[in-house]
Amino acid sequence: MLDHRLILLATPRQIGVLDWRPGHMHWLGEFAASEAGLAAFRQVLLKHAQLPVLLVADTVDEDYRSEVLPHVQGHARNELLARKLKQVFRNARFTGAWRQARETTGRRDDRYLLAALTDADWLTPWLSVLHRERVPLCGITPLALACQHLLARLRVQEPHTLLAYRINNSLRLSYYQNGLLRFSRLISSDTPTQLPGNAADEIAKTQLYLTGQRILPREARLHVLLLDPSGQLDSAQAPLNADPAFSTRLVDMPSLARALRIPDDFLAATPEVAPLAAIAGEAVQLNLAPPELLQRHTEFRWRHGLNLAAGIVAAIGLTLTATYWLHAQGLRDQALQIQGEAQRTDARHAAIVRNFPALATRPDQLGLTLALATQLNRAPLDVNALFLPLGQALTAHPEVVIRALTLQDTADGTAEITLDARLSEFDGNYRAAMSRIDSFVARLAATPGVVAVERVTSPVDTAPTATLTGKTTGETAPEDTRFTLSLQVRTS
Amino acid sequence: MIRPPLATLKTSLLLLLAAVALSAAGIFWSHQQDTEARAAVQLQQAALNAAHANQQQGQTEARLIALHLDAYHALIARGFVGEENRLAWIEAVHLANQDARLYGLTYTLSPRAAAPASLASGLPLKQTRMVVKMPLLVETDLPRFIDALRARAPGLFRVSSCSLARLTDAPPQPVNRPELDAECELLWFTVAADGKEKK
Numbered sequence: 101m102l103d104h105r106l107i108l109l110a111t112p113r114q115i116g117v118l119d120w121r122p123g124h125m126h127w128l129g130e131f132a133a134s135e136a137g138l139a140a141f142r143q144v145l146l147k148h149a150q151l152p153v154l155l156v157a158d159t160v161d162e163d164y165r166s167e168v169l170p171h172v173q174g175h176a177r178n179e180l181l182a183r184k185l186k187q188v189f190r191n192a193r194f195t196g197a198w199r200q201a202r203e204t205t206g207r208r209d210d211r212y213l214l215a216a217l218t219d220a221d222w223l224t225p226w227l228s229v230l231h232r233e234r235v236p237l238c239g240i241t242p243l244a245l246a247c248q249h250l251l252a253r254l255r256v257q258e259p260h261t262l263l264a265y266r267i268n269n270s271l272r273l274s275y276y277q278n279g280l281l282r283f284s285r286l287i288s289s290d291t292p293t294q295l296p297g298n299a300a301d302e303i304a305k306t307q308l309y310l311t312g313q314r315i316l317p318r319e320a321r322l323h324v325l326l327l328d329p330s331g332q333l334d335s336a337q338a339p340l341n342a343d344p345a346f347s348t349r350l351v352d353m354p355s356l357a358r359a360l361r362i363p364d365d366f367l368a369a370t371p372e373v374a375p376l377a378a379i380a381g382e383a384v385q386l387n388l389a390p391p392e393l394l395q396r397h398t399e400f401r402w403r404h405g406l407n408l409a410a411g412i413v414a415a416i417g418l419t420l421t422a423t424y425w426l427h428a429q430g431l432r433d434q435a436l437q438i439q440g441e442a443q444r445t446d447a448r449h450a451a452i453v454r455n456f457p458a459l460a461t462r463p464d465q466l467g468l469t470l471a472l473a474t475q476l477n478r479a480p481l482d483v484n485a486l487f488l489p490l491g492q493a494l495t496a497h498p499e500v501v502i503r504a505l506t507l508q509d510t511a512d513g514t515a516e517i518t519l520d521a522r523l524s525e526f527d528g529n530y531r532a533a534m535s536r537i538d539s540f541v542a543r544l545a546a547t548p549g550v551v552a553v554e555r556v557t558s559p560v561d562t563a564p565t566a567t568l569t570g571k572t573t574g575e576t577a578p579e580d581t582r583f584t585l586s587l588q589v590r591t592s
Numbered sequence: 593m594i595r596p597p598l599a600t601l602k603t604s605l606l607l608l609l610a611a612v613a614l615s616a617a618g619i620f621w622s623h624q625q626d627t628e629a630r631a632a633v634q635l636q637q638a639a640l641n642a643a644h645a646n647q648q649q650g651q652t653e654a655r656l657i658a659l660h661l662d663a664y665h666a667l668i669a670r671g672f673v674g675e676e677n678r679l680a681w682i683e684a685v686h687l688a689n690q691d692a693r694l695y696g697l698t699y700t701l702s703p704r705a706a707a708p709a710s711l712a713s714g715l716p717l718k719q720t721r722m723v724v725k726m727p728l729l730v731e732t733d734l735p736r737f738i739d740a741l742r743a744r745a746p747g748l749f750r751v752s753s754c755s756l757a758r759l760t761d762a763p764p765q766p767v768n769r770p771e772l773d774a775e776c777e778l779l780w781f782t783v784a785a786d787g788k789e790k791k
Contacts, residue, residue, distance in 0.1 A: 395596070398596050399596040399600045399601070402595065402596050402600075402601055402604070403600075403601060403603075403604045406601060406604035406605060406607070406608050407604050407607060407608075409608055409611075410604070410607045410608040410610070410611035410612075411611070413608065413611040413612050413615050414611040414614065414615055416615060417611070417612075417614060417615020417616070417618050417619055418615070418618065420615075420618075420619045420622070421615070421618035421619055421621070421622040422622075423622075424619065424622030424623050424625065424626045425622040425625060425626075427626050427629075428622065428625040428626040428628070428629040429629075430629075431626070431629035431630055431632070431633050432629045432632065434633050435629065435632040435633045435635075435636045438633065438636035438637055438639075438640050439636045439639070439640075441640055441643075442636060442639045442640040442642075442643045443643075445640065445643035445644055445646075445647050446643045446646070446647075448647055449643065449646045449647040449650045452647070452650040452651060452654055453650050455654070456653070456654070456657060457657065457661060459657070459664075460668070460673060460674060460785035461664075461673070461783070461785060462653075463652075463653035463654075463656045463657050464652075464653060464656060465715060466656050466657065466659075466660040466661070466664050467656060467659070467660055468713055468714065468715055469664060469667065469672075469673065469715060469783055470660055470663050470664065470667070471713070472711075472712075472713055472715055472717065472783070473667055473672055473748060476748045476750060476781050477748060481750070481751040481752070481753075481754070483734055483735040483738055483751065483754060484735040484739075487731060487732070487735065502731075502756075502758065503757070503758050503761075504755065504756065504757040504758065505731070505755065505756040505757075506753065506754070506755040506756075507751075507753060507754040507755070508752075508753040509750070509751065509752050509753060579761075
């Protein structure tokens with residue numbers, strides 16, 4: 101459906117229909133230019149509704165003209181060509197221009213081939229049927245242009261080629277310069293020149309005409325290709341090759357079938373399909389149809405484009421939708437698997453927890469609780485240990501009498517002992533009393549386990565910053581020698 | 593290409609619009625499905641990770657329980673874990689005083705309070721302050737009393753501070769009469785049972 105079309109080969113006597121799509125073609129038959137033929141043709145079109153149609157015209161009433169025109173583009177070119185076609189072909193309805201090349205020198209003008217069907221009344225009934233059945237006509241082109249594509253398929257490389265093609269009992273002579281159509285004429289079967297022996301004469305005449313019109317350079321050697329499924333042109337090869345102005349080659353049907361990639365028997369049964377098959381997949385370079393006849397095809401192309409766009413959009417949408425959906429299904433399956441695994445893991449955890457004994461605390465706090473109990477069980481304030489250095493010092497200094505003792509746990513590995521004491525006897529000699537207290541303090545400081553000894557109060561504070569008061573009445577008491585010490589003792 | 597009248601293209605345009613709309617709807621719907629499925633996977637993955645973590649924690653806890661359960665039960669029996677047992681403490685200090693052959697004591701128990709955080713190690717450790725006052729014959733009666741208390745103690749305690757003061761200024765006499773006044777501050781520790789009961 102992408103490039104499916106009907107190719108019509110129209111002559112004043114009949115019309116042939118080829119159903120073509122890439123790699124496949126089917127000859128639907130020929131229909132005479134009569135009421136019955138038109139009706140049958142209409143039935144065929146109805147069976148192939150909505151297929152675009154290319155009409156290939158094969159008639160003697162055609163004209164070709166080569167023109168060199170200034171290089172213009174766009175609307176100006178259209179107007180220029182319209183004027184030129186009107187000027188050359190006057191009131192011909194089916195005209196067309198093909199910009200073949202651009203000159204390489206001078207103003208670099210464009211070289212055009214102008215063509216027209218000078219008498220196309222015979223075409224009107226066929227076109228009426230197409231119009232009535234709303235067939236999208238994509239173009240009308242001369243058979244000589246279809247034959248140009250035939251030469252391309254045959255890989256003809258010669259710069260000056262004349263194709264002598266016998267079809268429908270007529271002889272068509274078409275001249276191609278560097279593979280591009282320059283001129284064509286049809287010699288119908290009504291003329292006496294159609295005798296096989298006259299074909300060489302017609303070719304020679306055509307060569308003279310082309311030279312006279314300066315279409316063919318005078319010194320050029322014309323390469324003649326003889327294509328005749330009936331083999332009637334074979335006899336023209338010898339006389340032509342005898343003339344040094346020609347080089348002639350016969351194109352046999354098997355070679356043609358191979359070039360066109362169609363079966364031999366199909367080509368042998370319907371030899372007229374050869375040019376149609378050659379042009380079927382190509383763009384129409386020379387379109388003789390007036391714009392009003394192409395309106396249906398324009399609509400067809402728009403519809404086709406829009407439908408194609410809708411199809412592409414739908415395909416992309418469907419693909420993306422399917423991709424996302426399939427991915428989502430995969431993820432859902434994955435989620436279900438993970439969920440199952442999580443449930444199994446939860447069940448294993450529940451089985452573990454089910455066997456736990458009743459506890460008043462969290463299991464992770466068991467170890468902490470035990471460690472804390474161990475830590476608290478260690479007595480930082482070991483009274484016996486604290487009494488030991490104190491007892492040793494007091495044994496060494498029996499004159500020191502303890503009045504009060506305070507043990508304090510400082511929780512940093514040491515304990516603080518505050519000692520409130522006095523001397524057992526005092527005779528008023530403060531110097532001697534202070535000396536004994538100093539000795540006691542020194543003894544304590546030297547005792548193992550004692551970190552520091554600080555004198556908090558003394559019987560006499562001789563510090564220069566202190567205010568010192570007292571009396572010298574001669575009455576003395578041991579209470580006057582009270583002092584306070586602060587000891588730091590290591591507990592661990 | 594000259595554009596034909598829109599009327600002739602109506603069906604094709606509608607077809608294109610329908611294709612665009614249906615494709616957009618399909619893509620949107622399937623994308624939503626995909627997003628939801630992705631979220632479901634993430635949710636289930638998080639649940640699985642949590643389940644694995646729970647299982648691992650359960651195994652760890654099972655090992656901890658097996659390792660510490662006996663010792664922990666011993667602490668419960670000793671009164672360190674659970675509610676404070678003031679009667680037992682009072683009995684303990686009384687019996688310790690008798691064991692040390694001392695002359696009686698007076699006590700004061702303060703309300704239970706939270707222990708310092710530096711000591712608690714994150715546990716709900718509580719401490720109850722008990723001040724014990726008693727007369728002593730000699731200084732060494734104090735460590736004998738504390739040792740006796742430690743032997744009888746139904747819980748864990750620490751001696752926070754002790755002070756000894758001589759009652760008279762006279763020199764010690766060889767008679768069985770207390771001449772020292774002792775005051776000790778004891779801290780009884782308990783761990784509140786705030787853990788959830790597990791079966």
